[in-house]
Amino acid sequence: MSVEQDLKTLILKHYKSIRAFALELNIPYSTIDTMLKRGVSGTAVSTVLRICHALQIDADSLSNGKIEEKQPVSTIKYSLTEEKHIKKYRTLDEYGKKNVDTILDNEYERCNKDEKDLIVLRDIKAESEVPKGFHSIPTPQVDAFATHASAGQLQSTKQIDAAEALADKLRQKTNSK
Structure with a gap:
């Protein structure tokens, strides 16, 4: 035809x-x-x-003697790095694309969570003592405090006391539910 x-x-x-x-x-x-x-x-x-x-x-x-559907023109501008990522992604097999998609989805979710839906507990306690639904993320000050405590140079600071008080309040709140 x-x-x-x-x-x-x-x-x-x-x-x-x-x-x-x-x-x-x-x-x-x-x-x-x-x-x-x-x-x-x-x-x-x-x-x-x-x-x-x-x-x-x-x-x-x-x-050229063919009838093909018109492809929409993209108005999105990509940086050189983004273009390189796209080219690399297109060369991946299905397994590789699935892995990249999973990581991308996880990172997107992590970066776009509504702050009021996520309470991060900065605590010097062991992970097992953190209330269910919270995550223990050590801060540099807490890491330094833990290092001093393990070396026998215990230095109580206002920041660490405040972190402990916050942790106690959050534990009470989760235990009361």
């Missing part, structure tokens, strides 16, 4: 007739009829572009 026959079939799929299509585009019926009978290559470029736009098909493909 020729590209002109495919084009005619596509037009009739979306419009009642070739004449209805011509009226819609404000192109003389004879122009479209001639194009379908003698070939797309003899038709004015502006006419071919209007037809391609109306049918949502790619003009470059049509000029």
Whole structure:
């Protein structure tokens, strides 16, 4: 089947007739009829572009004798690094893509959690003592305190006392539920 026959079939799929299509585009019926009978290559470029736009098909493909759906033009600007990531991603097999997708989803979720939905407990207590639903994330000051405590140089600071008080309040809150 020729590209002109495919084009005619596509037009009739979306419009009642070739004449209805011509009226819609404000192109003389004879122009479209001639194009379908003698070939797309003899038709004015502006006419071919209007037809391609109306049918949502790619003009470059049509000029190469194929009818392909027009791909939307992306308005997103990518950095060079992002383009490199995309190229690398496209070379991965399904297993690799699944791994990258999982990591990306996890990191996106971590970075976009609503702050009021996540309470992070900064505590010097062991992970096993942290109330259920909380995470223990040591801060640099707590790490330093733990180092001093293990070396026998225990230094109580206001920050650590405040962290312990917060931990106690949170434990009471979770135990009361």
